[in-house]
Amino acid sequence: MSEYIHTAYKKAARIQTVVCGFLFALFSFVYLYVFQRDVLEALHFSLAHGKTHFAPLASAIIITFILILLRWGVNCLLGLKGNVRAFSYLPSCLILGVLTDIGKNIYTEDYHTPWGWLLPIILLIYSLLVFWLRRLLRNRLNKESNPVSLMNYNLLILILLCLMTVLIGNTNRKFHHELEAERYLREHRYTEVLKVGEKSLEATRTLTVLRSIAMSRAGLLGEKLFAYPQYYRSDGLFFANDSMQTLRYTNDSIYYLLGVRPYTGEDRMEFLRNICYRGTGKYTALDYYLSALLLEKQIDAFGKALTDFYETEDTLSRYYKEALLMYRESHPNCPFLITDSILIKRYDEYHERKTDFASSVMERNGMRREFGDTYWWYFDYQE
Known part of the structure; x- marks a missing residue:
């Protein structure tokens, strides 16, 4: 036994x-x-x-x-x-x-x-x-x-x-998102970059910049920028100077994309404006400049730049059209006309919906759920 x-x-x-x-x-x-x-x-x-x-x-x-x-x-x-x-x-x-x-x-x-x-x-x-x-x-x-x-x-x-x-x-989710987005960006898989953390409201500055690079390379900066959280204004188009906050990509990657490097101490908004008006940057520079103006909520400067660089018959990207609707409210003589009836209807609904909430907190959250992917929400509610 x-x-x-x-x-x-x-x-x-x-x-x-x-x-x-x-x-x-x-x-x-x-x-x-x-x-x-x-x-x-x-x-x-x-x-x-x-x-x-x-x-x-x-x-x-x-x-x-x-x-x-x-x-x-x-x-x-x-x-x-x-x-x-x-x-x-x-x-x-x-x-x-x-x-x-x-x-x-x-x-x-x-x-x-x-x-x-x-x-x-x-x-x-x-x-x-x-x-x-x-x-x-x-x-x-x-x-x-x-x-x-x-x-x-x-x-x-x-x-x-x-x-x-x-x-x-x-196991830091934000860090993993940054590494994953960086990997897809190196592999030129720009659509995959934009899928990383797309359902999350969390977005580090590094991830935000990686997304903007992918959008720019795919020609989607004006179409996709505000479909993602934007917490850093125009700083979200550039990496922080501290190497502990970036990964393998640095601002040199962005300057290569733009075609020009800034002078030492040059303000970034001034840098983007100069390379567009002087014509020293690549074609991607204009989208960066217009996006930076929108992120800084400089609607008047955006409207002027749009008039300077676009013809009235040119097809505008989604967020440029959304910003243009706002610009035309204070500049009715703007030569650009918005003929997209669906977009105009949604903008009217946006204004009507703002009056349906009892408090500012409820209004901000409710409007985010319905219009959080629009430039209008960013302009009115993003701090």
Whole structure:
């Protein structure tokens, strides 16, 4: 009977080892390839200085394989058995978390992380602690437990270790959105850039600028700009000067897009105006200038620029037409006419709807739900 129990226990132990190994491999692959793909790519770019190509699928498979080998080596060295055998995954799970615990400073020249000294210390403490506990609890570890308990305890330990990995890694949604948008932009997939976080009202300055670059390259700046949250006025067309707030794209990318660099200390609005009126910039510069005027709510300057650079028979982009409707209210002699009956009707509905709310807060929120993708809402309600 005891021999039968021993055989059943050994079989259960093998099954437990295979199940935990499979679950860890599955977790590691999905975590790296799906959830942390862009973070891993950023780490690769930083370490390789952009000199080698990043292959996400191969990277996820190779790292997962190495971590499984590490787990095997740790278990051979420490000899963990029984209900605590899954603790041999701790170094692998810890390293997996450390690999994805990076922030925006990953691209800076003086990038450093406390994990450089903290990780070896933790692994050393782990090894010493396991050696000590193995000697202290030798008899209990060698005791054959119930196969069900064996599986349950080890699965619980593995789940907790995987949770530790997730908690260590960077799970900041805004940062992931920025990295994803940046990746699509480098791949010239401008439509995909605009899909990143499109349902969210959260938008960092970096993500806002990446979107505007994608719109400009796709010729959609005047069509899509106010379909997304705009919290930074014309600053949302340019990156912050602090490298900790940007990723691989910088303002040099935008100046290349515009065709001209500003003089040192030159105001950005003045810079955009000059390159348009002097004709020194590329064709994209005009959309940037008109968009900047709209973002700064300078309707009069926008109307003048539209008259200076467009012919009356030219087809205008959506938000230029929406702004033009507002401009014509104070400038009825404007040569541009809006003949879009649907747009005019919606503008009339916009004015009528504003009177239906009991408070300013209800008005702002209610109008956002119905007209939040219009320039009119931005002009009246966005601070």
